[in-house]
Amino acid sequence: MRKFAAGRLKSALTRYYHKQTPLSSSQSRFLSSTPVLDSATPMADSSSHSSSPVTLQTINPKVLRCEYAVRGEIVNIAQRLQQELLDKPGTLPFDEILYCNIGNPQSLGQQPITFFREVLALCDHPSILDKSETQGLFSADSIERAWKILDQIPGRATGAYSHSQGIKGLRDTIAAGIEARDGCPADPNDIFLTDGASPAVHMMMQLLITSEKDGILCPIPQYPLYSASIALHGGTLVPYYLEEASGWGLEISELKKQLEDAKSKGINVRALVVINPGNPTGQVLAEGNQRDIVEFCKQEGLVLLADEVYQENVYVPDKKFHSFKKVSRSMGYGEADISLVSFQSVSKGYYGECGKRGGYMEVTGFSAEIREQIYKVASVNLCSNISGQILASLVMSPPKVGDESYESYRDERDGILSSLARRAKTLEDALNSLDGITCNKAEGAMYLFPRINLPHKAIEAAKAANTAADAFYCRQLLNATGIVVVPGSGFGQVPGTWHFRCTILPQEDKIPAVVSRLTDFHKKFMDEYRD
């Protein structure tokens, strides 16, 4: 497997850098997020005069090149089918759409943590804080926490723009939470609160990317936010392949090889993206592996962009989340040694508050003048939303033993996490029981990324339908079962291999239906296309 991967990879990259041969459908889909302008990409043409002055020929080609599979074509089809279910019930072979395409837990019935929502509601409408009815409706510690937060906001004005890095008192709370997690100091002035992790990633890409000569090392498969952001900022995605055969292992030798290869093509590689726990791959890095990655970044002068939004989502007893900051500091590396950005979000974990758009990045190892530039860019958008800021402080500082809400909080949290672990295992086992499917363990995050060994006949049928083979499979799955998964080609994969990403998020009572529908579909599909 490894040798196969390396060989295929080399030829794919060679073709990519030299633009000699047409790319396969999966490659071009992945590589559409790179800076390579092909002849099909229209260039700006000021002489164009349609009824609107804005056409595909005249817009920014970086926008054209950007792709985001998680909300791509398959979701558009799903939305059409959902409307059909409403308009003409009974005409489809299923009675609901099961969205397994996106890490959006509350859309599938996961309930928010009560304490968090109590505090948010009180901060939204502080004038009820000293009313007697409020005591009956809200926990005592949520009221106390709301007062504490209001006192941290200048003028108690929850409707005002805050400091562009976020409210100082909330950053203090977050820094204390990071310290408690890592056992090493965290500085509130290193925290930049953002509307979810995505804008934070964009900010760093914007800072680091000047042109297509600037490269960002990204895992393949990767969360397509990275390829989309690199495309929008006009940089070059330098892929490093995770090794499927060793449970999506991250090999330093592969990083080195890809770095050297990119350098030899004149690419100035600026940063390394690591997603831990992995998305879409679900693996949790071992601490030793993380130390090697830190050492690599230090030696090569790369910024380490650590996507740590799944830090609470670890499901296996033999693995534990370690932040890259903790690992760096444990190696004796401080501010002067490594430039490190850690991304965190309120959207994932056991909280799953995607719609609140809260998150932060912890920026360490940058000079004061660079931090000023980051601050300046943050200030152009004034600040992130205050509810999201409050929530980010809450997830980094949940109720503690002895607080009135502690036990209900703990039960809600543990209930969600243990259920996610069971769902991951059930789905993984079900997938592995299918002929032609192999699936690594979801040690963490919210996804499985099974490999489908598609028969030649299916691949040919996909070609005839002018689509990637995994997209062909996923579309048929959706049409037959209502289950929405994302083709592997949206995340990148070793050319010639096919995968899909499936979340573990349907509620537990739906999992048997997912398993049986998927199993039935897969058997029929394989029967139809068996070589």
Next chain:
Amino acid sequence: MRKFAAGRLKSALTRYYHKQTPLSSSQSRFLSSTPVLDSATPMADSSSHSSSPVTLQTINPKVLRCEYAVRGEIVNIAQRLQQELLDKPGTLPFDEILYCNIGNPQSLGQQPITFFREVLALCDHPSILDKSETQGLFSADSIERAWKILDQIPGRATGAYSHSQGIKGLRDTIAAGIEARDGCPADPNDIFLTDGASPAVHMMMQLLITSEKDGILCPIPQYPLYSASIALHGGTLVPYYLEEASGWGLEISELKKQLEDAKSKGINVRALVVINPGNPTGQVLAEGNQRDIVEFCKQEGLVLLADEVYQENVYVPDKKFHSFKKVSRSMGYGEADISLVSFQSVSKGYYGECGKRGGYMEVTGFSAEIREQIYKVASVNLCSNISGQILASLVMSPPKVGDESYESYRDERDGILSSLARRAKTLEDALNSLDGITCNKAEGAMYLFPRINLPHKAIEAAKAANTAADAFYCRQLLNATGIVVVPGSGFGQVPGTWHFRCTILPQEDKIPAVVSRLTDFHKKFMDEYRD
């Protein structure tokens, strides 16, 4: 005045386009947001090896070039002084900092509209909706509205990512609000909900700007979000000057002149930004003027980017807000005739909910394929925050006559707006009473933009201090009085003229102090520097 402006303008532009002579401090500050690379701008240098791989020499020069005066140096000084007031009370000649630099009403004590906050709190914590205590704490119509909104959200999941354009039911409400405002149809599918108006502006700039060959016509003075966004996306700001002598009038002849001038330099002008009511200038466009602008955009094939975030902030009886969409439709121009984007925000108006980061853009007159591209970019960031989305629906659909909250809502709204009108008039009169200051009326928005006729001696002193003359004035004002205003050079102005932007937002009981401190300072300043 007009002739003077045109002459100075021409020579400034000539120098700008031909890069022949050094620019004045105010020009270079304004023009720093343009694509012109000067020799002082460091270029990427991959050989640099400091302790951090990221230096001013290696980051994206577009980030370096971007400036945002509203949160610039003057605010940093103010924050230091505020800390000094806390640490060493009594050592400064004032006892509080009065932030007149930014349109952030609630930071200065403006209270949120109760009904809006009730609904937000209930949507944040829906499980209290059917508790009996809730009836005592919340108005009946806020409970009803919260139920209605929850029913519009799939699965009532306020913590889930929504559709990337925003929750469909909320877009329906907003479209209905636009229809009621304009008296012509609005389509919910034209609405893109965003985290405030700023990300919407960035999205359009990203779509339209491919390189420095793409120009955007912007008013001067302008809200520096525009210059910052154009700089970040690498385009060229094509200035058109508002005519101070006619109350910041927008002359079509000036638009034409600047458009032709830009075209002759090889700039492909894509869009025209109009801010109405004006920021920082406070004027409200007459309908006839708006018709001319629409006609100009249609004739020249320009996208009209209409910043209409101050649509509720009109203070003079002889002026009324008309949306550009209404004006276009009243001229018989529909989807096929003009590409128009209207930006709206929950941060301004009488609501002033800046920290909630809610807003939308209404996108009309673009082809389906271009709208797909806009949707794709929106989808990369998944969605805007749900509380901001809800609030955007509320400001476009506030309580109506007969609703339980109507009267309190109306009183809160009218109290804020009439107070803002009084504050605008008091400050305008006070400024106009000062020797060497002339100030146009604030017909709308939240700002005054007085012109300071600085003595030669002051200008020389500023030069000696290596700063723009208006920044010199504003800094001295801050140090003497604690009043924070933004130098005109941060917004752009006719070269050789000096201004500052001052919000009308300090609470009414503070206005006399602002007036007397400003008056005292100005007299002393003029006495010190009189020629």
